[in-house]
Amino acid sequence: MTVRPCVAQPAPTDQLGRVAERFRxxxxxxxxxxxxxxxxxxxxxxCRLTARADYVSAALATxxxxxxxxxMNDLSTAEDCYVTMLNTSMxxxxxxxxxxxxxxxxxxxxxxxxxxxxxxxYLKALELAVPMGMAFASACQGLLTISLDGGRxxxxxxxxWQLYDATENDLDARTAALTDLxxxxxxxxxxxxxxxxxxxxxxxxxxxxx
Numbered sequence: 001m002t003v004r005p006c007v008a009q010p011a012p013t014d015q016l017g018r019v020a021e022r023f024r025x026x027x028x029x030x031x032x033x034x035x036x037x038x039x040x041x042x043x044x045x046x047c048r049l050t051a052r053a054d055y056v057s058a059a060l061a062t063x064x065x066x067x068x069x070x071x072m073n074d075l076s077t078a079e080d081c082y083v084t085m086l087n088t089s090m091x092x093x094x095x096x097x098x099x100x101x102x103x104x105x106x107x108x109x110x111x112x113x114x115x116x117x118x119x120x121x122y123l124k125a126l127e128l129a130v131p132m133g134m135a136f137a138s139a140c141q142g143l144l145t146i147s148l149d150g151g152r153x154x155x156x157x158x159x160x161w162q163l164y165d166a167t168e169n170d171l172d173a174r175t176a177a178l179t180d181l182x183x184x185x186x187x188x189x190x191x192x193x194x195x196x197x198x199x200x201x202x203x204x205x206x207x208x209x210x
Contacts, residue, residue, distance in 0.1 A: 017057040020050050024064055031068060040068045055092050059085040063100050070107060079108055095128035099135040102128070106142055119146050137166040137173065144180055148187060156184050175205040 023046050030039035043065045050058040066081030082104035089098035106121035122142040129135035140163035147155035160181040167173035182197030201210065 016049065016053040020046050020053060020057050020061060023049075024061065027064065027068075031071070036068055036072050040065070040072065043068060055088055056094075056097065059088045059094075059097055060100075062088070063104060066104050070104070070111070075108055075111065078104065082108070096130045096133070096135065099125040099129035099139070103135055103138050103142070106139075110142070115146055115149070119143065122146070132166040132168075137163055137177075140166060141177075141180065144184075148184060153184065153188050157181075160184055172205050172207050172210065175201050175207075175210050178204070179210060 023042060027039045027042040027046070030036075030042065043061060046061045047058070047065055050061045062081050062085040066078040066085070069075075069081060070078040082101045086098055086101035086105075089095075089101060102121045102125035106118045106125065109115070109118035109121060119142075122139045125135055126139040126143065129139060140159045144156050144159040144163060147153075147159060160177065164174065164177040164181060167177050178197055179201045182194045182201065185191075185197060186194035
């Protein structure tokens with residue numbers, strides 16, 4: 001069965017879906033604070049709750065649980081979550097939702113050192129994601145890094161500019177994309193362009209990692 005790319009799902013309108021979304025937002029704050037065990041417990045409860053909700057709410061909760069498990073280095077649980085949500089997405093023929101699962105699997109392959117498999121998953125995500133959306137940007141960023149590590153500078157530059165274009169509405173993400181493009185320039189000997197990019201990035205964001 002082929003998966004058709006379609007428009008992104010709207011925000012949940014049913015009461016159960018709205019409650020689940022609010023708890024997922026709270027769990028994301030727990031992740032940012034480093035409280036992964038608490039976030040995992042919260043999202044596990046959401047998974048049980050959304051088992052009776054629409055497939056989108058259930059799939060989003062499952063992929064979220066996979067992300068937390070991955071950050072806790074529980075790779076087998078993370079993989080189970082990503083595969084489960086991919087099966088749901090394929091059954092519902094929801095391409096953009098499936099893209100998120102492919103991103104998760106790509107990150108797992110990357111952590112395990114299997115870059116060809118990671119690249120394959122990123123390419124699947126890129127094909128299915130909403131153009132210029134969040135999953136599209138994540139796929140471009142992953143493909144940029146893999147291309148640069150493999151010495152494929154032209155590919156790295158292509159994905160870098162796609163990433164930059166996809167982050168128009170997120171200043172921190174766009175600044176990170178500019179930094180990635182500057183790294184490409186640095187690796188290819190365009191030192192002035194790299195320096196200009198890094199210096200401009202410093203004026204755009206106060207986020208420490210950037």
